[in-house]
Amino acid sequence: MRSFNDLQTFIDVAACASISEAARQNGQTPAAVSAAIKRLEKDLGNVLFIRSTRSLRLSVAGEQFLSYAKDSLALLQQGVAAVQISAGQVNGTLQVSAPCDLGRNKLSLWLNEFLAQYPHVKLKLHLSDEVSDIYSQSIDIALRFGVPKDSQLIAIPLYLSNARVLVASPDYIAKHGLLTHPLNLADHTTITFMRFGEVFKEWRFYKQGAVQKVQLNCQHIVNDGEMVRRWAIEGKGIAYKSYLDVIETLASGELVHLCPDWRSDPLPLYMMYADRRQMTPVITAFRDFIQQKIATLVG
Numbered sequence: 001m002r003s004f005n006d007l008q009t010f011i012d013v014a015a016c017a018s019i020s021e022a023a024r025q026n027g028q029t030p031a032a033v034s035a036a037i038k039r040l041e042k043d044l045g046n047v048l049f050i051r052s053t054r055s056l057r058l059s060v061a062g063e064q065f066l067s068y069a070k071d072s073l074a075l076l077q078q079g080v081a082a083v084q085i086s087a088g089q090v091n092g093t094l095q096v097s098a099p100c101d102l103g104r105n106k107l108s109l110w111l112n113e114f115l116a117q118y119p120h121v122k123l124k125l126h127l128s129d130e131v132s133d134i135y136s137q138s139i140d141i142a143l144r145f146g147v148p149k150d151s152q153l154i155a156i157p158l159y160l161s162n163a164r165v166l167v168a169s170p171d172y173i174a175k176h177g178l179l180t181h182p183l184n185l186a187d188h189t190t191i192t193f194m195r196f197g198e199v200f201k202e203w204r205f206y207k208q209g210a211v212q213k214v215q216l217n218c219q220h221i222v223n224d225g226e227m228v229r230r231w232a233i234e235g236k237g238i239a240y241k242s243y244l245d246v247i248e249t250l251a252s253g254e255l256v257h258l259c260p261d262w263r264s265d266p267l268p269l270y271m272m273y274a275d276r277r278q279m280t281p282v283i284t285a286f287r288d289f290i291q292q293k294i295a296t297l298v299g
């Protein structure tokens with residue numbers, strides 16, 4: 001696998017613009033990194049970096065080769081992962097961050113099946129409705145709702161069609177009446193989510209090109225997404241929840257979808273990670289497993 005490592009070394013040196021820094025980050029000696037670059041340059045018959053005593057930059061050939069190297073290495077890593085998965089060689093530690101509701105009510109059950117299928121995998125699960133910092137925390141991948149804001153992270157879509165839905169319990173509807181228009185939310189009790197102290201008290205809805213923004217007088221506020229769903233089931237008010245979080249309670253009749261002819265902002269689910277080198281066999285297997293579970297859940 002030396003050629004794989006040489007490609008990765010080239011990519012790392014290009015990112016750091018420094019042989020010594022790339023060596024430090026990867027626990028190698030500068031001599032080993034230099035040797036890897038020289039092997040690639042010999043194979044290509046071109047100089048990849050322009051070096052001086054104070055600086056290092058990509059040559060024209062290096063700039064041309066960099067994107068191909070990244071794409072090729074990603075494909076090779078996927079191929080290695082596929083072979084190892086087929087051979088039952090999935091092992092290692094899986095460090096996952098996920099929202100509370102999704103984690104406790106879906107992911108926990110799915111992970112039991114995943115670990116039974118891959119018994120040599122060690123799991124570390126971090127549940128929080130705050131946005132986990134992949135760079136500073138011990139997290140390999142994070143499951144996140146919403147369009148990614150960090151352009152430096154790699155985002156793999158798990159369910160792009162997800163969106164928020166208005167829901168309430170049959171008991172709440174029996175006591176307070178059926179909500180037929182989003183504007184009438186002001187006349188109802190609402191259950192609202194809060195993150196980093198910010199209360200999400202403006203809910204938006206769309207119908208035939210029209211946008212309806214509703215400012216709420218929030219009666220129940222909580223920073224835990226699972227509690228929003230629980231309080232809705234208990235009849236405490238109307239909630240605005242991710243469809244993935246309430247799909248089973250809608251099917252069972254514990255919750256009712258209100259104003260179904262009004263659309264909401266999309267809330268896609270992504271798997272986020274920081275570096276393509278993290279796409280190990282265990283993470284590849286996890287991604288494929290979760291995608292299949294979501295596909296089965298939503299039909």
